[in-house]
Amino acid sequence: MKTQELTALVKVELKKLYRAPMNLAVMVLMPIGLVLVFYFALSNSYNDYYPVPGMNHFEYLMPGLMGYSVIYMGMMVALSLVEFRQAGLLKRIEITPTSTATFLGSQIIANMLIATVQGLLVLFTAQLLGFEPRGGMAGLILASVFLAILAISAVGLGLITAAISKDTGAAGGLSMIFILPMMMFGALLAVFDETTLTIAKFTPNFYVSESLSMIFHQDKISDPIISKNLMILSAISLGLVIVGIQLFKMKKTT
Numbered sequence: 621m622k623t624q625e626l627t628a629l630v631k632v633e634l635k636k637l638y639r640a641p642m643n644l645a646v647m648v649l650m651p652i653g654l655v656l657v658f659y660f661a662l663s664n665s666y667n668d669y670y671p672v673p674g675m676n677h678f679e680y681l682m683p684g685l686m687g688y689s690v691i692y693m694g695m696m697v698a699l700s701l702v703e704f705r706q707a708g709l710l711k712r713i714e715i716t717p718t719s720t721a722t723f724l725g726s727q728i729i730a731n732m733l734i735a736t737v738q739g740l741l742v743l744f745t746a747q748l749l750g751f752e753p754r755g756g757m758a759g760l761i762l763a764s765v766f767l768a769i770l771a772i773s774a775v776g777l778g779l780i781t782a783a784i785s786k787d788t789g790a791a792g793g794l795s796m797i798f799i800l801p802m803m804m805f806g807a808l809l810a811v812f813d814e815t816t817l818t819i820a821k822f823t824p825n826f827y828v829s830e831s832l833s834m835i836f837h838q839d840k841i842s843d844p845i846i847s848k849n850l851m852i853l854s855a856i857s858l859g860l861v862i863v864g865i866q867l868f869k870m871k872k873t874t
Contacts, residue, residue: 629726634733646696651689651738655745658685663749671837679751683832684807686742686763687825690735690770691802695795697731697778701868702791705782724865728775735771736764743836754839763835766828766850772857773824779864808833824860827853 637644658678665677672679743753743763753759777798785791803809806823808830810816820826827849834840 625722626725626729629723630730630733633726633730637734647734647738648741650692651685651741652745654685654689655742655749659746659749671833675837678746678749679837680833681808682743682746682751682753683836684809684825684829685746686739686767686832687770687828688803688807689738689742690767690828691774691777691806691825692799693731693735693738693771694774694777694781695792695799697727697775698781698785698791698795699788701727701778701782702785702788706787720869721865724779724868728772728861731775732768732771735774736767739767740764753836755835755841759835759839759841762841762846763832766831766853769850769853769857770825770828773853773860776857776860776862776864779861779868783864783867783870824853824856827856 637647658681662677662681663679666675667677667680670680740760740763743751743760747753755762777795781791781794781798785794801819802823802825805816805820806825806829808826810820812820831846831849834843834846840846
């Protein structure tokens with residue numbers, strides 16, 4: 621994999637954001653809109669199972685919303701790759717010096733950058749609405765690492781979806797199969813008991829939600845659970861992207 625080619629492809633992916641205003645609007649408005657919906661719906665709701673006394677339901681869900689804004693990217697990746705395949709762009713890449721590994725690597729890196737920005741947009745919007753995160757700069761950096769690694773999971777799921785989808789309609793529908801469980805369980809929307817917690821542990825964004833909650837709600841940056849969650853998330857993300865790449869490489873020209 622050539623670094624120069626990889627960097628160039630990443631720049632091309634990022635340039636699409638301002639060359640296609642609709643893409644940029646989705647990237648910016650989706651996380652902001654998500655925060656606003658949950659703020660107006662849940663900021664006056666309180667329960668007794670929150671980690672911090674006096675916390676409202678919107679504040680409790682903030683870490684989960686940050687991770688969910690990233691996971692939703694899996695659908696965008698799947699739709700984009702299916703469109704590339706239908707337009708014959710992937711076949712054209714095959715006859716250029718650019719390898720499949722370089723192309724997919726650029727997708728991963730570009731989406732890691734975009735995902736981190738989207739997750740932080742959720743946080744900064746919430747701050748404007750009164751949310752006061754703990755953890756300081758160290759917590760913000762650690763949160764960015766979690767979001768970037770979660771983006772690898774999203775790309776992996778996008779690759780898997782694109783590999784088994786014949787068109788964009790199918791890709792959109794199949795994406796919801798993994799998005800909905802991650803929204804309900806991984807984003808902390810569910811009230812956890814033994815069963816729901818077990819289900820949640822199969823979703824990569826759960827480890828982000830739990831860790832970011834410990835950082836921003838309780839300022840427990842050095843808690844061993846955070847390190848453990850980071851390792852589990854990394855393993856899940858690596859596994860998903862490897863499976864996704866292998867499936868996509870087999871199906872990309874069909």
